[in-house]
Amino acid sequence: MLLQIKGVLASEEVREARRILACAPWGDGRITAGSQSALAKNNEQLPETCEQTQQLQQLLLRGLERHETFFSAALPKQISPPLFNRYGASANSFGNHVDSAVRFLRNGAGRVRTDISCTLFLADPEDYDGGELVVEDTFGEHRVKLAAGDLVLYPGTSVHRVLPVTRGYRVGSYFWIQSMVRSDEQRRLLYEMDKHLRRLRVGAGEADPSVIGLTGTYHNLLRMWMDV
Numbered sequence: 471m472l473l474q475i476k477g478v479l480a481s482e483e484v485r486e487a488r489r490i491l492a493c494a495p496w497g498d499g500r501i502t503a504g505s506q507s508a509l510a511k512n513n514e515q516l517p518e519t520c521e522q523t524q525q526l527q528q529l530l531l532r533g534l535e536r537h538e539t540f541f542s543a544a545l546p547k548q549i550s551p552p553l554f555n556r557y558g559a560s561a562n563s564f565g566n567h568v569d570s571a572v573r574f575l576r577n578g579a580g581r582v583r584t585d586i587s588c589t590l591f592l593a594d595p596e597d598y599d600g601g602e603l604v605v606e607d608t609f610g611e612h613r614v615k616l617a618a619g620d621l622v623l624y625p626g627t628s629v630h631r632v633l634p635v636t637r638g639y640r641v642g643s644y645f646w647i648q649s650m651v652r653s654d655e656q657r658r659l660l661y662e663m664d665k666h667l668r669r670l671r672v673g674a675g676e677a678d679p680s681v682i683g684l685t686g687t688y689h690n691l692l693r694m695w696m697d698v
């Protein structure tokens with residue numbers, strides 16, 4: 471499932487992120503790439519350990535934690551610490567690749583299976599040309615370029631790329647999620663069911679027998695499919 475989620479960061483949080491990024495020590499993005507994607511990757515990123523990365527991570531994780539749609543769609547078991555990158559000038563694209571299946575966390579802090587790949591946009595789309603995230607699936611190619619503060623999530627299994635930025639800078643965050651529900655198909659069913667149930671709850675009320683029954687079915691499917 472490819473899903474766009476609006477307003478993970480509010481506009482004042484986007485401004486705060488930009489203030490932090492204004493004095494950020496950008497470096498070559500190939501440092502953290504695997505051998506195959508190093509050939510395709512041409513961008514800049516922030517060191518994982520710098521102060522700015524840590525401040526931005528807190529800001530972003532707070533946004534994710536309070537966002538109902540994000541939780542419903544991702545059912546996160548573990549989120550890799552968000553990283554930050556920039557495309558522009560001569561370091562402006564990332565060719566076709568599939569993300570590594572596992573992220574090894576720093577200092578032996580564990581591993582994250584990359585069920586879901588995420589990109590959060592921090593630059594306004596009017597401030598740069600190009601830079602679309604292109605995700606391929608069985609329905610064809612999807613081009614994604616979102617407002618600052620918005621997020622896209624897509625299956626970690628997808629071939630994807632970032633088109634060259636020809637004006638300005640595309641700044642964003644990227645990270646991966648190990649979901650409580652490993653299967654993209656099952657996760658999608660649960661997300662759709664939860665979405666419709668929330669609407670039904672507003673229309674019919676919490677005490678409606680169908681709302682109670684279907685809520686039970688949702689949780690029973692979740693219990694059957696999830697791994698905690």
Ligand code: NI
Pocket residue numbers: 567568569630
């Ligand atoms: Ni990637």
